[in-house]
Amino acid sequence: MPKKINSVVGIDVGSQQIKVAEIKLQGRDPVVTAIGLGPTPDGAVDHTGLYDVDAVCAAIKEIFSASGVTVPSMVITIAGQASVLVRTLEVPRMNESDLKEHMQWEISRNIPFAESTVVSDYKAFPATDAASQNMDVVMAISPQSAIDTLLSLAKKLSKLPYGIDVEPLSLARALVHSYEGTLDGKTVCVVEIGHKTTSINMYRDGELLMPRMVPIGGENFTRTIAESLSVSFEEAEKLKLERLRIPDAASQATGSPTFSSPDSGMFTAYNPFADDPMLIPPEVTAAPPANPYGETTIPPSAGAMSNPAAYDPSATYAPVDPYAAPDAPAAEVFDPMAPVAPPSMVPAPVPYEAADPEAIRVYNGMASILDEFLSEIRRSIDYFRSKGGDVDRVVLTGGGAKMKGLESFLEKSVGVSVTILDPMKGLAVNAKRLEPGLLEHHGTDFSIAVGNGLYICFD
Secondary structure (H helix, E strand, C coil), rough: CCCCCCCEEEEEECCEEEEEEEEEEEEEEEEEEEEEEECCCCCECCCEEEHHHHHHHHHHHHHHCCCCCCCEEEEECCCCCCEEEEEEEEEEECCHHHHHHHHHHHHHCCCCCCCCCCEEEEEEECCCCCCCCEEEEEEEEEHHHHHHHHHHHHHHHHHHHEEECHHHHHHHHHHHHHHHCCCCCCCEEEEECCCCCCCEEECCCCCCCCCCCCCCCHHHHHHHHHHCCCHHHHHHHHHHCCCCCCCCCHHHCCCCCCCCCCCCCCCCCCCCCCCHHHHHHCCCCCCCCCCCEEEHHHCCCCCCCHHHCCHHHHHHEECCCCCCCCCCCCCCCCCCCCCCCCCCCCCCCCCCCCCCHHHHHHHHHHHHHHHHHHHHHHHHHHHHHHHHCCCCCEECCCHHHHCCCHHHHHHHHHEEEEEEECCCCCEEEEECCCCCCHHHHHHHHHHHHHHHHHHHCCC
């Protein structure tokens, strides 16, 4: 564990934007002393990981200079299908020696990378039910090159890599600090809408209970508008941000059903977190390679890779495909591990009455992708409920959360309170080079960067 420090810059390298947030401790209180964002270089980052270190380094240096970042240490997130894989397993209770032997077998059969040099680890968690005969184990595997890439980036930035973390744990810190104990004992579903993907994570008291990632992001909404209205991607993005107003479609859709109980006849035991078919033993099924846009799983511990030199991948994650279909039709090849799609319970959004005809036109242009997006959130919540959990609140964050009307639309559609996460809530801001209007227009974009900065408060 590196020596405790009182200042750090949190870095979030997304596929569209790079966000940084410098945080210093004044006494025990965190203060934002610099904050900024800028575009991610084209082709430097995608859903599988970071590839062009030099281009990303140059972009971050520009943001540092413009925003006034000066602290020597950094915390950055690792993400991407080619960067890290984390899985959760339920195994029978066993002693430490037997568990070690069992996990060596689990790890050896689950390595998904072509790279031969990998780092692996696992962590067992006590069962919440004392009478349970099983226990949960988190297993992590990462190619050494993925860690080396981030260490190389830190070196080029002339920063000490104080921590390498994962996005869901960064979001957990932002959530806990923003709500300051007001959600004690409640389960919160945080929906982080990025450019290419959306993470749907369940938390209780700041502890990650269930993570998932789906292949729908802000880019999909924009592209659907562009194709439907026959406009350029740039014009569609402008229409999405300036003219779109999502209506309360749920209340207007006649006969729109609410969530069905897991015990009701309507519910199908859909498991979006079923094992990747690629990793199921051959005697069970033969399936194509994993879709990089599948499930993500994160260990529920608060520990990140605080010391990259002694890499601990137990706090990392990677997408795993919950949707990969077998080569043959499902009716011909029975796969007991494959997810079962539930019946459609959500009608497509419907046109609505509004004073602005352009708002109607833009909304209708993206209604199909909005319906798909809503279905993914419903699937995640329904699955969580089927496992005995419940959801008290949905919290939106990320760039896509800024679509006007989305908050109200989801609240009526899923039947629970929906709010937008303000990661700056409860934080003093003393940034000398704060761009006018930056926090008003992009505040929720900084949730992961701020969560990385808050690392020094939690670890």
